[in-house]
Amino acid sequence: MDERVREHAEVLVDWSARVEAGDDVVVSVAEAAHELGVAVAEALGERGATVTTLYGSDELSRAYLKGAEAGVDGNGDGDDDNGDGAAADNAVPTFDDDPAVDRAIFEAADVYLRIGGGRNTTATADVSSETRQAYAKARKGVREARMDTDWVSTVHPTRSLAQQAGMAYEEYQDFVYDAVLRDWEALADEMAQMKAVLDAGEEVRIVTERDDAPDTDVTMSIAGRTAVNSAASVAYDSHNLPSGEVFTAPYDTEGEAFFDVPMTIDATRVRDVRLVFEAGEVVDFSAETGEEALASVLDTDAGARRLGELGIGMNRGIDRFTDSILFDEKMGDTVHMAVGRAYDACLPDGESGNDSAVHVDMISDVSERSRMEVDGEVVQRNGTFRWEAGFEE
Structure with a gap:
């Protein structure tokens, strides 16, 4: 493991989140951020925190939202039948506006750490804007509960993010660590x-x-x-x-x-x-x-x-x-x-x-x-x- 990954984890846990022994910490790890997730889990264990891990996958989110569109589309395919940009005529899913399980996870947490770094930066590009809006509105309570924790978001340098930035992968790694590993005081x-x-x-x-x-x-x-x-x-x-x-x-x-x-x-x-x-x-x-x-x-x-x-x-x-x-x-x-x-x-x-x-x-x-x-x-x-x-x- 690149030593900078461990340094990133230590900055996240100690300087950013100020994790202490006994804290209940929820960690969401994106598909391609496994290495940083491992380093963060190790650091949290050393500090005596309790860890719950979530899989933060944009591809999984796309599958769910596309499935929800198909479920309300009379054709069952979720496609744009009218050519107007929507998934289908009136085919906007209805989502639970109080997802109790998700909300309870964050209500019980002291700290939430989000480690981004997916495999595709445009994974949800073909989900209709109406569906994304409906989902965002429905999860407002979850979002508020999450923001009531000591939450911190960071990103692990991935090839997809390097490509989006127009940089070679090694060049992008250097860029990210130059931005993260700083004299923050x-x-x-x-x-x-x-x-x-x-x-x-x-x-x-x-x-x-x-x-x-x-x-x-x-x-x-x-x-x-x-x-x-x-x-x-x-x-x-x-x-x-x-x-x-x-x-x-x-x-x-x-x-x-x-x-x-x-x-x-x-x-x-x-x-x-x-x-x-x-x-x-x-x-x-x-x-x-x-x-x-x-x-x-x-x-x-x-x-x-x-x-x-x-x-x-x-x-x-x-x-x-x-x-x-x-x-x-x-x-x-x-x-x-x-x-x-x-x-x-x-x-x-x-x-x-x-x-x-x-x-x-x-x-x-x-x-x-x-x-x-x-x-x-x-x-x-x-x-x-x-x-x-x-x-x-």
Whole structure:
């Protein structure tokens, strides 16, 4: 076993999840992530935790959802009979909206570790958007129970992810471990400066200018919110490894935003997204490619047309886009905004933020001809923060 796999497991268990003796830990392991799963199980055993293992397979999920479509399709084949993109005329399955067994697993858990790394990054591409929406809505209770644990998501470098990133497998392994095996305490100290700015602020404005694409000029309120210093540890209300972002829960968004970083939504490549906000809600949108997938997300529920997150990427150890939101949204010189669910960690006690069955991030490169203002003061210009060398007033 590559020694870096064991180091990854140790960072996940000790720094990220802060697992202690006696903790009940649920570990979901993807098809091609077996090696990291083994290293994590060994580390959990050494620390005296109790482990329940789940098989996190996208191919298994596809089989279930396609079977559910076939079960309500009069032809029994789940095919698109009308050519309209749906599985079949009115053939949207109904799922149990309170799956008690799944919910009970997470309600009993102290920690949930998700180890991604499937064999096919588009395994569910032929499942209809209507079916995916219905399934997401039905599992809202399970999702909430899972998020009430000390949960952390990471990924094992696989050949499918390397291919999606356009990299050789060995090159991708180096990329992942460079992003994961970091001095997280030092990065946390650096990001604390951005958190302090957002915590003290009331309004954020982001402006970008481009010759070959729409400009961005969007404002949002952050008054009363608490920013999260996402330093890859539950101790920082951070739940991804790698991480390296500062995020908050905006509201009352106005203006237009353009996202030029390609992404995959529901197994569909989406590129060059434009969102127009009025009174906090998306009132118009477009995408150069994947517009139907974007529309499906925005139509999920009322909260899917409002922002749940503004994030600022600060992990300069991530040096390229890989079509993986786990890495791309953390990259330095980027900002991202997510439509859908807001995270409770950003909200005052007793206040409910934006509620939705989805949380979908979209990313903008802000390395050139851009600025971010907080209460009218420029805190980042062309990707450089005001406390960094080279910042231009």
